[in-house]
Amino acid sequence: MCDDAIVLCPLLERNLEVLRARLGAPGNADVLIRRFRSGAFASALVAVDGMVNSVLADENILKPCMDLPHSAGADVPPDRRVGYLMENAVSVLPMKMKDNIDEILADVLSGQSALLCEGCATACVMDTRGFEKRTIGRPESEKVVLGPHESFSESIRTNITLIRRIVQREELTTEFVTAGGAMKTRCALLYLRGTADETLLSRIRSRIEGCSYDFPLTTGDVERLIERHPLSLIPECVRTERPDRAASFLAEGQIVVLTDGSPDVIGAPATVYHLLHTPDDATLRWQYGTFLRLIRLIGVLIHLLLPGVFLSILRFHPQLLSPMLLTSVYETGSRVPIPVYLEALLMTLAFDLITEAGLRAPGALGSALGIVSGLILGQSAVSADIVSPLLLIVVAASGLGGFCVPNYELSIGLKIAQLALMTCGAFGGLYAMGLCAAALLCQLCAMRSVGSPLTAPVAPHRPGNRDILLRLPIKYQKARAFFAGKNR
Amino acid sequence: MPEKTADQRVHAAWRSRACAASFACGASVFAFGAGIAMPLSLNAVWLSALPCVPLCALAAARCVVLSRRIQAGGGMRKWRAALLAAVMLASCAFLTASLVSLAGYTLLEQARAVSCALLTVGFLLAAAAPRMQGVSRLCFAVRFVLPAAMLLCGLAFLPQRDSPGLYPLLGPGAGPVLAGTAAMLSCAAPALMLLLPLTSSRVSDAPTPPIMLFAGRAAAGAALGTALLLLYALPGGYEAMRARSVWGERLTFPLSGGAQQPLIRMLMLLLQLFALQLGAVSLLCAAEDALCLALPALRKHRAGLLLCAAALAALMLLLTHAGYTAALIAAPLIALPAALTLLPALSPRGAGKEACG
Numbered sequence: 001m002c003d004d005a006i007v008l009c010p011l012l013e014r015n016l017e018v019l020r021a022r023l024g025a026p027g028n029a030d031v032l033i034r035r036f037r038s039g040a041f042a043s044a045l046v047a048v049d050g051m052v053n054s055v056l057a058d059e060n061i062l063k064p065c066m067d068l069p070h071s072a073g074a075d076v077p078p079d080r081r082v083g084y085l086m087e088n089a090v091s092v093l094p095m096k097m098k099d100n101i102d103e104i105l106a107d108v109l110s111g112q113s114a115l116l117c118e119g120c121a122t123a124c125v126m127d128t129r130g131f132e133k134r135t136i137g138r139p140e141s142e143k144v145v146l147g148p149h150e151s152f153s154e155s156i157r158t159n160i161t162l163i164r165r166i167v168q169r170e171e172l173t174t175e176f177v178t179a180g181g182a183m184k185t186r187c188a189l190l191y192l193r194g195t196a197d198e199t200l201l202s203r204i205r206s207r208i209e210g211c212s213y214d215f216p217l218t219t220g221d222v223e224r225l226i227e228r229h230p231l232s233l234i235p236e237c238v239r240t241e242r243p244d245r246a247a248s249f250l251a252e253g254q255i256v257v258l259t260d261g262s263p264d265v266i267g268a269p270a271t272v273y274h275l276l277h278t279p280d281d282a283t284l285r286w287q288y289g290t291f292l293r294l295i296r297l298i299g300v301l302i303h304l305l306l307p308g309v310f311l312s313i314l315r316f317h318p319q320l321l322s323p324m325l326l327t328s329v330y331e332t333g334s335r336v337p338i339p340v341y342l343e344a345l346l347m348t349l350a351f352d353l354i355t356e357a358g359l360r361a362p363g364a365l366g367s368a369l370g371i372v373s374g375l376i377l378g379q380s381a382v383s384a385d386i387v388s389p390l391l392l393i394v395v396a397a398s399g400l401g402g403f404c405v406p407n408y409e410l411s412i413g414l415k416i417a418q419l420a421l422m423t424c425g426a427f428g429g430l431y432a433m434g435l436c437a438a439a440l441l442c443q444l445c446a447m448r449s450v451g452s453p454l455t456a457p458v459a460p461h462r463p464g465n466r467d468i469l470l471r472l473p474i475k476y477q478k479a480r481a482f483f484a485g486k487n488r
Numbered sequence: 489m490p491e492k493t494a495d496q497r498v499h500a501a502w503r504s505r506a507c508a509a510s511f512a513c514g515a516s517v518f519a520f521g522a523g524i525a526m527p528l529s530l531n532a533v534w535l536s537a538l539p540c541v542p543l544c545a546l547a548a549a550r551c552v553v554l555s556r557r558i559q560a561g562g563g564m565r566k567w568r569a570a571l572l573a574a575v576m577l578a579s580c581a582f583l584t585a586s587l588v589s590l591a592g593y594t595l596l597e598q599a600r601a602v603s604c605a606l607l608t609v610g611f612l613l614a615a616a617a618p619r620m621q622g623v624s625r626l627c628f629a630v631r632f633v634l635p636a637a638m639l640l641c642g643l644a645f646l647p648q649r650d651s652p653g654l655y656p657l658l659g660p661g662a663g664p665v666l667a668g669t670a671a672m673l674s675c676a677a678p679a680l681m682l683l684l685p686l687t688s689s690r691v692s693d694a695p696t697p698p699i700m701l702f703a704g705r706a707a708a709g710a711a712l713g714t715a716l717l718l719l720y721a722l723p724g725g726y727e728a729m730r731a732r733s734v735w736g737e738r739l740t741f742p743l744s745g746g747a748q749q750p751l752i753r754m755l756m757l758l759l760q761l762f763a764l765q766l767g768a769v770s771l772l773c774a775a776e777d778a779l780c781l782a783l784p785a786l787r788k789h790r791a792g793l794l795l796c797a798a799a800l801a802a803l804m805l806l807l808t809h810a811g812y813t814a815a816l817i818a819a820p821l822i823a824l825p826a827a828l829t830l831l832p833a834l835s836p837r838g839a840g841k842e843a844c845g
Contacts, residue, residue, distance in 0.1 A: 316595065319750050428607060431595040434758055435611035438626075438765050445625035446618030459629035460500030 007099045010078060012042055012118040019046055022105055038065035038089065039072030041081055042118045046104075051111035053130020056092065061113065061126065064089040078119025085115065085124070092126040099123065106184060110260075133158065134263075139241050141408055147283040151241045156188055156260040162243035163190060167250055171195065179208045179225065185217040186260040190246075195253045197485045200450050204255055204268055219262035226257070226268055229447050233413035233440075236449040238270040245279050252465070253484025269452040269483050272444065273468045275407040276300070281471050289471030297469065299404025304418050306398045307344055308425030308433050310391070314340055316429030332388040341426035343387055347395040348422070350377065352415065355399070452483045499697055501686050504624035506548070506702045508770035510709030511627045512678030513544045514635075515767030516579065517713025518760075519586035520675050522720060522738045523816040525668040531657060534718040536668040540675045541710040547679035548706035549699045550830050555683050556696060557832075564683075566782045571825050572680060573778035577796060578822045579677050580771035581803040584608055585815035586739065587764045588804070593736025594757055605804040612769055613797040617790075620773040627766055634763060635712050641756040642719035644749075645741045674823035675713070678767065679706045680830070681774035684781070735812050772796055 008015050016033060025031040032052075034045045045061060065085055076084045086095055098104050099122050104114050111129035136158070139151035152159045160174055171193040178184045187208055191201060204226055211217070211225050219239060227236040240246055241264040246256050249267035257266040267274070276296060281289040313320050314329065321329065336343055354377070358370035378396075381387045398418070405411035417440060424432035447454040456462045464482030466472060521537040558564050564572075588605050596604055615623060657665055682702050721729075723742045732738045741756055776793045779786055786792035807815050 317754065320754055428599075429595050430754070430758060431591045431604075431761065432607060432611075434761055435608065435615075435765060438762060438769070439611050439614040441626050442615040442622035442769065443618050444622075445629065446622030453625070455625060455629065456500075459625040460497075460504055461628070462496060462500065 006101060008101065008104075008116070008121045008123060010119050010121045012044060012116055015116055016044055016046075018101060019105070022101070034062065036062060036066050037070075038085055038117070039068035040070060040074035041078075043085065044116045045113055046108055046116065047113040047128065048108060048111065051109075051131050052113055052128045056130060057113055057128050060091045061115065061128070064091065079121065081117035081120045082115060082122050082124045085117065090115065090124070090126065092128060094127050096125045097122050098125050106178075110186065129157070136162070142240060142242050142245070142279065142406070144278070144280050144283065147279050148242070148244045150243060152243060152263045152265060154261050154263050156186060156258050159243070159258050159265065160188060160190065163246050163250070163256070166243055166247040167192070172250065175205070177205055177208050179211045179217050179222060181212040181214045183214055183216050187222060188258040190250060190256040190258065192250050192253070195251075195480065195484055196255050197253065197483060200269060200452065200483065201255055203450055204257065208257070216261065217259060219259045219264050219266060222257060222259050223266050226266065226450060232443065232447055233416055234272065234444060234447065234454070235275065235407070235409040235413070236270065236447065236454065237266045237268040238274040238407065239264050239266055239409065242279060248282065252481040254481070269449040270454070271449070271456060272454050275410045276405070278406045286471045286473045293469055293471060296404045296406070299401035300414065301401070303398050303401030303405070304414055304421060305433075306394055306401070307348060307418060308421040309430070310394045311341060311344055311422060312425040312429045312433055315426060329388070329390055332390060335385040336388050337385070340391070341423075344391055344395065344422060344426070345419075347387055347391060348398075348419065351395055351399045457482045498686070501621075502697050503701065504628040505620065505682065505686070506705040507627040507631050508620070508624035508766070509548065509679050509681050509702070510631075510705040511763060512579070512583070512681065512709070512767035512770045513540075513675060513706050514709035514713035515583055515586070515764045516675040516678055517672070517710050518716050519583060519739065519764065520672055520816070520819060521713065521717045523586075523735050524671050525665075531721070532661065532665050532668070533721040534714055535657065536665055536672055537714040537717050539669055540672055541707050541714060543673055543676040544679050544710035545703040545707035547676040547830065548682055549703040551680055551682040552696060552699045552702050554830065554832060555685065558683075559685065564781055568829060569778050569781035571829050572683060573775050573782060573796075575677055575680055575822060575825050575829060576771050576775035576778055577799055577803075580768050580775055581800055581807070582815050582819045582822070583764055583768040583771060584612065584800060584804060585807050585812045586735075587761060587768060589734075589736035589812040590739040590757075590764070591736075591761060593734055594740055601808045602805065605808050606801065609797060609801045609804055612765070612772055612800070613793070615765070615769045616772045616776065616793060616797070620770070620777060623766060623769045623773055627770065634759065638712070638716060638756070638759045638763065639719070641752055641759060642716055642741065644752050645719060645723050645756070671820040674820045674826065675710070677822045677826040678771055680826055681770065683829070684774060684777045735816060772800065
């Protein structure tokens with residue numbers, strides 16, 4: 001039994017030898033293996049330095065065990081020694097009994113401590129995690145005017161606690177699953193029993209557990225595992241860094257997936273409308289929420305269509321502009337030495353460049369960089385007749401519309417769609433733009449999020465909550481989403 | 489998943505499919521009506537299209553009946569599926585020709601006809617790539633918005649004063665009107681897509697919803713096409729309409745006193761193009777489905793869709809060479825294979841004869 005090294009054996013020295021070999025000790029300086037005498041028998045504590053709370057391990061495990069009189073536990077059968085220590089000495093919560101070496105090692109590497117005893121083929125794994133972590137901060141990408149201002153951190157345990165603090169229901173269940181091959185990443189599935197659909201839950205679970213990549217997975221990677229349309233421009237799941245939003249996902253019947261080491265969580269299944277909602281919509285009165293959603297929708301349409309429509313009109317359908325405006329456009333455009341499509345493409349890319357630089361620049365420098373580069377570059381480009389002022393307005397308005405998109409992933413997808421539509425508009429006018437838009441819409445309508453249609457409940461129709469584009473008064477929002485196990 | 493949800497899923501899939509058939513019927517009625525009966529003008533153009541409304545409903549109802557019999561019999565015969573694929577492809581080519589003709593006359597006047605045709609086929613292929621689900625759900629999503637917008641824009645073209653000239657429906661005018669009516673009956677052919685089972689294997693065995701759901705939708709689509717022809721016929725006088733010789737020109741709404749705004753004209757044009765495109769994509773997807781039923785090996789790597797798109801591109805190149813008016817002349821022939829496909833549904837004993845293929 002000792003030779004196959006899959007499970008522990010009663011020989012403490014042999015067990016430690018196997019663990020040392022697997023962890024690379026003593027060459028691996030982080031591995032802590034502390035042998036000590038606990039009453040009438042020898043024991044050992046295995047942990048990883050820096051991952052455990054050393055004060056907790058000293059005060060609650062080592063000290064009480066070593067303080068036992070030398071005769072203590074002499075009459076206890078060897079296979080129950082670990083249990084004896086847990087009952088009489090150790091004062092740590094939570095504790096689990098394990099005999100599988102792979103599982104014990106996975107726990108030790110995640111910051112827990114394993115207590116082994118001579119003559120006992122079982123180890124006690126105790127949660128002594130005490131590594132450094134970031135404190136709960138303010139959300140960066142989902143800011144709100146009113147409502148909670150706390151966001152998730154990189155610790156999965158802290159994140160679960162943040163959700164539990166809001167959803168204080170007995171149905172809230174946490175399931176831990178492991179994704180990845182050699183480098184296992186711990187994920188947690190949170191759902192409301194009876195509200196979340198069991199089929200969807202098992203689908204998500206199997207997709208995560210089926211992964212065998214040998215690299216640490218982030219929330220983005222886990223999202224890719226859940227998705228089934230890798231070529232699509234629209235994300236199939238919704239991500240949030242806000243505990244209150246995650247709680248609303250749970251209440252709706254979604255399954256929330258947390259990944260250890262990532263400060264955001266996934267809500268699945270999602271609809272395309274989830275990607276356009278913000279927490280503000282729920283905290284404000286329904287009229288204000290509806291108004292904001294309409295503004296956002298207009299912003300999205302401007303972002304997506306305006307540059308393409310502008311190029312189409314300019315190149316193929318000038319009759320749509322008034323003669324005065326047309327004269328002005330052609331006058332300013334005639335001074336620009338490059339074709340209008342190239343001009344629009346360069347300006348759009350310059351706008352994206354400034355946005356990206358502003359995002360990556362540290363702290364307050366980012367906004368300053370955006371303003372300065374936008375103003376100086378724009379003004380200089382117009383003065384030097386590299387771009388026409390009207391195109392500058394079009395690109396700026398389109399970019400402004402892009403900032404209305406609340407979902408970061410969706411905003412990037414829309415930027416790509418915008419470039420595609422712009423190219424169609426420049427070379428095929430409104431006709432090609434219409435064809436392209438219809439093709440994109442067909443793709444969108446055919447998409448599914450964990451098996452649930454992305455455009456439902458509008459197409460196809462599904463009964464359930466009608467909180468889609470317009471925010472309704474609260475009395476009309478009793479029903480859960482269509483994908484929930486129970487509709488009310 | 490609860491059984492109720494599974495039923496809802498099946499029902500939703502059929503409703504979406506019915507909407508796609510409805511759009512295709514409506515688009516065909518409008519495109520064909522404007523092409524064939526247009527020179528007759530005013531009263532004749534929409535009166536010729538009127539018989540299409542009950543015919544589309546009847547075709548849809550018979551399709552559902554036959555579909556149930558086929559399901560009970562174990563499957564569709566290969567020859568029937570192949571015939572259905574040919575009908576769908578021909579209808580798709582007709583609608584694509586309408587699309588290209590209208591675009592070539594209005595939005596892309598300077599473009600070469602071949603480039604325009606190939607561009608259209610390329611985008612139709614892209615829209616059909618996610619299978620029937622995508623386009624039928626899109627049809628379902630815009631089932632109220634698009635017709636309402638088209639009718640509103642169409643109303644803007646109504647004349648501010650009485651239009652002169654009524655075409656004689658009796659006497660010397662009876663012959664051309666009846667000929668136009670007979671030719672227009674092929675517009676019910678797109679309803680045949682309801683004969684095809686749902687693609688998803690999980691829902692193919694589920695019972696289909698009531699016949700009226702399909703018949704009502706197909707009739708609504710055809711009625712919309714007829715209503716657009718009515719709106720289309722009202723503003724222009726007989727002489728003005730007769731002068732329109734090109735098919736693409738006939739598909740545009742005539743200028744009236746109330747519709748001087750180029751923006752409304754453009755919006756109407758885009759809506760028309762969108763409706764025609766939805767119809768064409770639906771028929772392309774249906775042609776693929778039917779072809780894969782006839783030759784199941786074509787399901788692999790979407791060979792069925794690629795084959796249909798290639799056939800469509802070839803047809804479009806042929807039409808570009810021969811002139812799009814050829815599509816108008818050939819389109820009534822679609823009615824023959826369509827009728828042949830539906831023949832067993834017309835006899836009460838057809839049920840037992842639909843053995844598996």
